[in-house]
Amino acid sequence: MAFIPPKETYPGRVYSVSIGTGQKEITVGGENVLSFHSFEGTVPNRPLIAHEIQDVPPTDWPESVQKPYIDVYANPVSWAKYCQDVLNAKAIALRLIGTHPDRENRSAEEAARTVKEVVDSIDIPLIILGSNHTEKDSSVLIAAAEASKDRNCIIGKAQEANYKTIAAAAVANNHKLIAMSELDINLSKQLNILITQMGFDKEKIIIDPMCSALGYGLEYTYSVMERIRLAGLAQNDPTMQQPIMGDVGMYVWKVKETIADEKDVPLWGNTEERGITWEAVTAISMLIAGAEILIMRHPKAIEAIEKMIDELM
Amino acid sequence: MALTGVEIFKLLPKTNCKKCGFPTCLAFAMKLAQRQASLDLCPDVSEEARQKLGEASAPPVRPITLGTGESAVKMGEETVLFRHDKKFVNPCVFALGIKDTLSSEEIEKKIDEVRNSVIDRVGQKLKIDAIALLNDSGSPEKFGNLAKILSEKAPEIPVILCTTNLSAAETSAKLYADRKPVIYGANSENFEEMSKIAKNYRATLGIAASSSGGLNELSELTEKVKKLGIEDMVIDSGARKAKEILEHNTLIRRAAIKKNFKPLGYPIITFAQREDNLLETLVAALGITKYSSIIVLSSIERWKNLALFTLRQNIYTDPQVPMQVEQKIYKIGEPTEESPLLITTNFSLTYFIVSGEVENSKVASYLAVMDCEGLSVLTAWAAGKFTASKIAQFIKESGIEGSIKHRELIIPGYVAILSGSIEDKLEGWKVTVGPREANGIPAFMKSRMK
């Protein structure tokens, strides 16, 4: 029996979305097949890994992932420049976690100042994230969007409770928007529809279906991403054809497996290597499931993922 | 090719006698086509039909067992391409590669590593399942020696005997006769002799296509080997780069499942070994998510095992059964009789997130996890499974009153409405409303400490 490769072609295609400006502008998406399936279609762009930094020192990060940034993290600008110039980051994700009312409770103005300083000090694309406090994010992200006007950033995350203000800020300042819902393809679709009903361009949305760490619900995120991608490609659903984002580092670096000291759990092996591996394995799973943009923390995990992408492209 | 319901129907007796348990032959045929019934249920089916249907109704990926006894592992039997459609059936096998160039001491050390790889995770014992013997030396004697050490010192561990050398294959297969090893290394040059060896010692044969021949060569080889009377095979397309592994594994699984293409309906063996250990781990992760049945590794450090075991567990869970954890009072940290008591439902994701955040708060606590059939807090409350009386009953029966001095229960913010009625039903208790979202727990706990 002769073997005929059972290739799949799909009617749909993921939107190409560009972020950043000038020479360092980057495009993600654009493929008409599942992740890395270049043997049956076109995969014009590689996934983008953004290095995560914060507006305040990462005292809440485990030691293994604080360490690489210990000399630079006191100041978001030096942190961003270190990622860009020394670690060759392709993009930066600035999380304004210090604005959270339970944290430093920084004001929207302070956050905007940080954003302005960071965006002025780098030429690679910037992703601007709030603190995931739906009320506070509305005001913080409006100010942040203005402070980075016309730099073609991604801002977010817009959720059902606050998408209107954040989407309006993205439009007014020429940014892309992250639409985040919680682990459910229907909620994700619904939010995209609500946002586009405001007149927001559907091709400027990035889907965040909510990430989860390896061992802590990863399979839910994995399957939701696969289903979103299949809905966009196979069913040609225009509300599900946006690039997908995985906010990996934030979910990974708070689970036991990335924190626990080897002394306490000898069966788990070296703490640092375990943490890096946890982040890298979570990240590769998200990429295989369909993510085009990842936000990650540990330089070694990012380096490994870039190498793996090289092997997959 | 898979037969359609109507094609199957034509082969059935068409008497509608109902002995199969279905109202009509057609209804039964439809079930057969969806692989939801077995042909054996119809007692009157003709020999001819049985043969035709047998071929077509065999599982698209052949079931193969590696090893015997308690440590035997099942492979194959997969029925879908995406885990959201249906549970992936048999979790892939992890095999540590051991080179025959190592000294006896080094080999024994590796055996110990495999034996000590067992880790308990959410109630499952996870481990490195097998050893792949690698004939790096090219010498049949050295390979035979390695096989001898393993079969004597670690007779329980299933093996994959990787060699293309006939005498090495023969000697090692003999040592493992009737213990269901895989002899891996049947290629276009040696497959006839290799088939004989596999047949003699009742082993599974590993088919290796050249990297240039790929899936075409692989299909031809398995057909030729099958004609020689070998049914049990595992297959390798020669893919080593991640890009090819993804492409070949996807095409193999699709051909088997969507086209019922028998020559590729076998478990896949993937060689993930790399100089760069972290990269190797990622290639193994690709194998786990994308259809490999055996993954050969060059080393098995504990941190690496833990990550790979966990990914395998995640990918192979049943997507249709909401994952649940056991109903009980979980200790987080080392709680004392003064430690706070929180309650939530037993949806595993809820449990993971809540317990993780309690842990992050660094306040030793008791977490009461109540059986709500795997629903999250809001859904369980809406479905009447997380109610004041059920909560009260659970707390009473849990025996927690013997472990703590205080009588304060912290409930999720989403069910704040329940606080009064719980207090009514749990005499002497005070109910405190916690945050709505788990990520508010650390701040909540901190503010209580003040």
Ligand code: SF4
């Ligand atoms: S037992 Fe066989 S003959 Fe009878 S109804 Fe079922 S399929 Fe038809």
